Amino acid sequence: MTTITSALQAVNQRILAATAQSGRPSGSVQLLAVSKTFPAGSVREAFAAGQTAFGENYVQEALAKIAMLDDLAVEWHFIGPLQSNKTRTVAENFSWVHSIDRARIADRLSAARPAELPPLQVCIEVNISGESSKGGVPPEEAAELAAHIQKLPRLKLRGLMAIPAPTDDPARQSMQFRRLHELLDQLNSQNFQLDTLSMGMSGDLESAITEGATIVRVGSAIFGARNYTKESSG
Numbered sequence: 354m355t356t357i358t359s360a361l362q363a364v365n366q367r368i369l370a371a372t373a374q375s376g377r378p379s380g381s382v383q384l385l386a387v388s389k390t391f392p393a394g395s396v397r398e399a400f401a402a403g404q405t406a407f408g409e410n411y412v413q414e415a416l417a418k419i420a421m422l423d424d425l426a427v428e429w430h431f432i433g434p435l436q437s438n439k440t441r442t443v444a445e446n447f448s449w450v451h452s453i454d455r456a457r458i459a460d461r462l463s464a465a466r467p468a469e470l471p472p473l474q475v476c477i478e479v480n481i482s483g484e485s486s487k488g489g490v491p492p493e494e495a496a497e498l499a500a501h502i503q504k505l506p507r508l509k510l511r512g513l514m515a516i517p518a519p520t521d522d523p524a525r526q527s528m529q530f531r532r533l534h535e536l537l538d539q540l541n542s543q544n545f546q547l548d549t550l551s552m553g554m555s556g557d558l559e560s561a562i563t564e565g566a567t568i569v570r571v572g573s574a575i576f577g578a579r580n581y582t583k584e585s586s587g
Protein backbone atom coordinates (compact mmCIF):
# COMPACT_ATOMS: atom_id res chain seq x y z
CA MET A 354 0.00 0.00 0.00
CA THR A 355 1.29 3.49 -0.82
CA THR A 356 1.71 6.18 1.81
CA ILE A 357 -1.22 8.16 0.42
CA THR A 358 -3.46 5.09 0.34
CA SER A 359 -2.75 4.18 3.93
CA ALA A 360 -3.01 7.79 5.13
CA LEU A 361 -6.36 8.08 3.38
CA GLN A 362 -7.55 4.93 5.11
CA ALA A 363 -6.47 6.32 8.46
CA VAL A 364 -8.35 9.58 7.85
CA ASN A 365 -11.49 7.71 6.78
CA GLN A 366 -11.14 5.64 9.95
CA ARG A 367 -10.95 8.82 12.06
CA ILE A 368 -14.07 10.16 10.34
CA LEU A 369 -15.97 6.91 10.93
CA ALA A 370 -14.96 6.81 14.58
CA ALA A 371 -15.87 10.45 15.24
CA THR A 372 -19.18 10.07 13.41
CA ALA A 373 -20.10 7.01 15.46
CA GLN A 374 -18.95 8.60 18.71
CA SER A 375 -21.14 11.64 18.06
CA GLY A 376 -24.15 9.38 17.49
CA ARG A 377 -24.46 10.62 13.93
CA PRO A 378 -25.46 8.36 11.01
CA SER A 379 -22.55 6.75 9.17
CA GLY A 380 -22.03 8.43 5.83
CA SER A 381 -23.19 11.82 7.11
CA VAL A 382 -19.67 13.28 6.87
CA GLN A 383 -17.96 13.63 3.51
CA LEU A 384 -14.18 13.79 3.12
CA LEU A 385 -12.81 16.53 0.90
CA ALA A 386 -9.14 15.77 0.16
CA VAL A 387 -7.25 19.09 -0.04
CA SER A 388 -4.58 18.61 -2.68
CA LYS A 389 -3.17 22.16 -2.88
CA THR A 390 0.61 22.20 -3.46
CA PHE A 391 0.60 18.45 -4.26
CA PRO A 392 1.10 17.15 -7.80
CA ALA A 393 -1.52 15.59 -10.04
CA GLY A 394 0.10 12.21 -9.39
CA SER A 395 -0.85 12.43 -5.72
CA VAL A 396 -4.47 13.14 -6.65
CA ARG A 397 -4.41 10.20 -9.05
CA GLU A 398 -3.14 7.95 -6.28
CA ALA A 399 -5.83 9.06 -3.84
CA PHE A 400 -8.48 8.68 -6.54
CA ALA A 401 -7.31 5.13 -7.22
CA ALA A 402 -7.78 4.48 -3.50
CA GLY A 403 -11.42 5.57 -3.72
CA GLN A 404 -11.33 9.31 -2.97
CA THR A 405 -13.34 11.36 -5.49
CA ALA A 406 -13.73 14.89 -4.04
CA PHE A 407 -10.67 17.15 -4.04
CA GLY A 408 -10.19 20.71 -2.83
CA GLU A 409 -7.90 23.33 -4.33
CA ASN A 410 -7.05 26.90 -3.21
CA TYR A 411 -5.17 28.38 -6.14
CA VAL A 412 -6.83 28.74 -9.54
CA GLN A 413 -3.75 28.41 -11.78
CA GLU A 414 -2.40 25.44 -9.88
CA ALA A 415 -5.81 23.75 -9.92
CA LEU A 416 -6.30 24.27 -13.66
CA ALA A 417 -3.08 22.48 -14.48
CA LYS A 418 -4.10 19.49 -12.36
CA ILE A 419 -7.65 19.43 -13.72
CA ALA A 420 -6.24 19.27 -17.25
CA MET A 421 -3.84 16.44 -16.36
CA LEU A 422 -6.60 14.44 -14.67
CA ASP A 423 -9.44 14.91 -17.13
CA ASP A 424 -9.65 11.15 -17.64
CA LEU A 425 -10.91 10.80 -14.04
CA ALA A 426 -14.36 11.72 -12.68
CA VAL A 427 -12.94 13.98 -9.98
CA GLU A 428 -15.35 16.33 -8.17
CA TRP A 429 -13.38 19.57 -7.81
CA HIS A 430 -14.08 22.00 -4.94
CA PHE A 431 -12.64 25.49 -4.86
CA ILE A 432 -11.86 26.44 -1.24
CA GLY A 433 -9.45 29.39 -1.51
CA PRO A 434 -9.82 33.16 -1.67
CA LEU A 435 -11.52 34.08 -4.94
CA GLN A 436 -10.77 37.21 -6.97
CA SER A 437 -13.23 38.66 -9.49
CA ASN A 438 -10.97 38.03 -12.46
CA LYS A 439 -10.87 34.28 -11.71
CA THR A 440 -14.60 33.71 -11.34
CA ARG A 441 -15.15 32.54 -14.94
CA THR A 442 -12.42 29.92 -14.73
CA VAL A 443 -13.79 28.65 -11.43
CA ALA A 444 -17.40 28.60 -12.71
CA GLU A 445 -16.28 26.54 -15.71
CA ASN A 446 -14.07 24.03 -13.93
CA PHE A 447 -15.37 23.31 -10.44
CA SER A 448 -18.46 21.61 -8.97
CA TRP A 449 -18.35 23.45 -5.65
CA VAL A 450 -17.10 26.76 -4.24
CA HIS A 451 -16.80 26.91 -0.43
CA SER A 452 -15.42 30.42 -0.11
CA ILE A 453 -18.04 32.93 -1.26
CA ASP A 454 -17.85 36.04 0.89
CA ARG A 455 -19.43 38.77 -1.21
CA ALA A 456 -22.38 39.32 -3.51
CA ARG A 457 -20.28 40.49 -6.44
CA ILE A 458 -18.34 37.22 -6.58
CA ALA A 459 -21.58 35.25 -6.38
CA ASP A 460 -23.10 37.29 -9.23
CA ARG A 461 -20.10 36.71 -11.44
CA LEU A 462 -19.99 32.96 -10.72
CA SER A 463 -23.68 32.60 -11.54
CA ALA A 464 -23.35 34.60 -14.76
CA ALA A 465 -20.37 32.52 -15.90
CA ARG A 466 -21.66 29.07 -14.98
CA PRO A 467 -22.05 27.19 -18.28
CA ALA A 468 -25.63 26.21 -19.14
CA GLU A 469 -24.70 22.60 -19.82
CA LEU A 470 -23.35 22.08 -16.29
CA PRO A 471 -25.47 21.62 -13.16
CA PRO A 472 -25.73 24.70 -10.90
CA LEU A 473 -22.53 25.47 -9.01
CA GLN A 474 -22.86 24.20 -5.41
CA VAL A 475 -21.75 26.93 -3.02
CA CYS A 476 -21.11 27.73 0.62
CA ILE A 477 -20.78 31.11 2.29
CA GLU A 478 -17.48 31.51 4.10
CA VAL A 479 -18.04 32.94 7.57
CA ASN A 480 -15.38 34.69 9.62
CA ILE A 481 -16.38 32.82 12.76
CA SER A 482 -13.47 33.91 14.94
CA GLY A 483 -13.71 37.60 14.10
CA GLU A 484 -10.10 37.81 12.92
CA SER A 485 -9.50 40.91 10.86
CA SER A 486 -6.99 39.10 8.63
CA LYS A 487 -9.40 36.35 7.62
CA GLY A 488 -11.74 36.07 4.68
CA GLY A 489 -15.40 35.43 5.18
CA VAL A 490 -18.45 37.49 6.08
CA PRO A 491 -19.13 38.46 9.67
CA PRO A 492 -21.82 36.09 11.04
CA GLU A 493 -24.37 38.90 11.24
CA GLU A 494 -24.09 39.48 7.47
CA ALA A 495 -24.54 35.85 6.41
CA ALA A 496 -28.35 36.02 6.11
CA GLU A 497 -28.23 38.97 3.73
CA LEU A 498 -25.66 37.28 1.50
CA ALA A 499 -27.61 34.00 1.63
CA ALA A 500 -30.78 35.79 0.47
CA HIS A 501 -28.82 37.34 -2.39
CA ILE A 502 -27.28 34.03 -3.49
CA GLN A 503 -30.61 32.23 -3.36
CA LYS A 504 -31.92 34.45 -6.13
CA LEU A 505 -29.06 33.60 -8.50
CA PRO A 506 -30.16 31.08 -11.13
CA ARG A 507 -26.91 29.18 -11.63
CA LEU A 508 -25.83 28.83 -8.00
CA LYS A 509 -27.20 26.38 -5.45
CA LEU A 510 -26.59 27.58 -1.90
CA ARG A 511 -25.72 24.54 0.25
CA GLY A 512 -24.41 25.93 3.52
CA LEU A 513 -21.59 27.53 5.45
CA MET A 514 -17.84 27.15 5.62
CA ALA A 515 -15.34 28.41 8.19
CA ILE A 516 -11.64 28.28 8.94
CA PRO A 517 -11.59 29.01 12.68
CA ALA A 518 -8.55 30.63 14.25
CA PRO A 519 -6.07 27.95 15.32
CA THR A 520 -6.14 27.37 19.07
CA ASP A 521 -4.73 24.87 21.57
CA ASP A 522 -7.81 25.29 23.73
CA PRO A 523 -10.23 22.45 22.89
CA ALA A 524 -13.16 24.31 24.44
CA ARG A 525 -12.57 27.37 22.28
CA GLN A 526 -12.12 25.15 19.22
CA SER A 527 -15.46 23.40 19.77
CA MET A 528 -17.14 26.70 20.49
CA GLN A 529 -16.12 28.11 17.10
CA PHE A 530 -17.53 25.08 15.28
CA ARG A 531 -20.68 25.22 17.40
CA ARG A 532 -21.18 28.86 16.46
CA LEU A 533 -21.11 28.00 12.76
CA HIS A 534 -23.67 25.24 13.37
CA GLU A 535 -25.90 27.65 15.29
CA LEU A 536 -25.69 30.14 12.46
CA LEU A 537 -26.77 27.41 10.01
CA ASP A 538 -29.73 26.52 12.26
CA GLN A 539 -30.63 30.19 12.47
CA LEU A 540 -30.65 30.53 8.67
CA ASN A 541 -32.71 27.37 8.32
CA SER A 542 -35.24 28.78 10.75
CA GLN A 543 -35.53 31.72 8.34
CA ASN A 544 -36.59 29.39 5.54
CA PHE A 545 -33.24 28.66 3.98
CA GLN A 546 -32.73 24.96 3.33
CA LEU A 547 -29.06 24.45 3.98
CA ASP A 548 -27.55 21.00 4.50
CA THR A 549 -23.80 21.65 4.50
CA LEU A 550 -21.34 22.62 7.22
CA SER A 551 -17.83 22.67 5.75
CA MET A 552 -15.54 22.72 8.77
CA GLY A 553 -12.68 20.72 10.28
CA MET A 554 -9.20 20.00 8.93
CA SER A 555 -6.38 17.52 9.63
CA GLY A 556 -5.88 18.60 13.22
CA ASP A 557 -9.43 19.16 14.37
CA LEU A 558 -11.79 17.03 12.29
CA GLU A 559 -13.06 15.07 15.33
CA SER A 560 -14.17 18.21 17.12
CA ALA A 561 -15.79 19.54 13.93
CA ILE A 562 -17.69 16.28 13.43
CA THR A 563 -18.91 16.35 17.04
CA GLU A 564 -20.26 19.84 16.31
CA GLY A 565 -22.03 18.80 13.12
CA ALA A 566 -19.58 19.08 10.19
CA THR A 567 -20.91 17.47 6.99
CA ILE A 568 -17.72 18.07 4.96
CA VAL A 569 -14.25 17.96 6.49
CA ARG A 570 -11.42 19.43 4.41
CA VAL A 571 -8.27 17.41 5.01
CA GLY A 572 -4.89 18.01 3.38
CA SER A 573 -1.73 17.24 5.31
CA ALA A 574 -3.10 14.15 7.09
CA ILE A 575 -3.53 12.57 3.63
CA PHE A 576 -0.74 14.02 1.49
CA GLY A 577 1.90 14.97 4.07
CA ALA A 578 3.39 18.31 5.07
CA ARG A 579 3.10 21.10 2.50
CA ASN A 580 6.09 22.92 1.11
CA TYR A 581 4.83 26.49 1.28
CA THR A 582 7.61 27.92 -0.87
CA LYS A 583 5.97 26.28 -3.87
CA GLU A 584 2.61 27.95 -3.36
CA SER A 585 1.46 30.56 -5.79
CA SER A 586 -1.15 33.17 -5.07
CA GLY A 587 -3.04 32.63 -8.31
Ligand SMILES: *Cc1c(COP(=O)(O)O)cnc(C)c1O
Pocket residue numbers: 387389410432433516554555556570571572573574
Ligand atom coordinates in the same frame (compact mmCIF):
# COMPACT_ATOMS: atom_id res chain seq x y z
C1 LIG B 1 -5.17 23.93 3.28
C2 LIG B 1 -6.59 23.97 3.69
C3 LIG B 1 -7.19 22.88 4.34
C4 LIG B 1 -6.45 21.62 4.74
O1 LIG B 1 -5.65 21.85 5.86
P1 LIG B 1 -4.84 20.66 6.56
O2 LIG B 1 -4.51 21.21 7.89
O3 LIG B 1 -3.67 20.37 5.72
O4 LIG B 1 -5.77 19.50 6.65
C5 LIG B 1 -8.55 22.97 4.63
N1 LIG B 1 -9.26 24.06 4.29
C6 LIG B 1 -8.72 25.12 3.67
C7 LIG B 1 -9.58 26.29 3.32
C8 LIG B 1 -7.38 25.10 3.36
O5 LIG B 1 -6.84 26.19 2.75
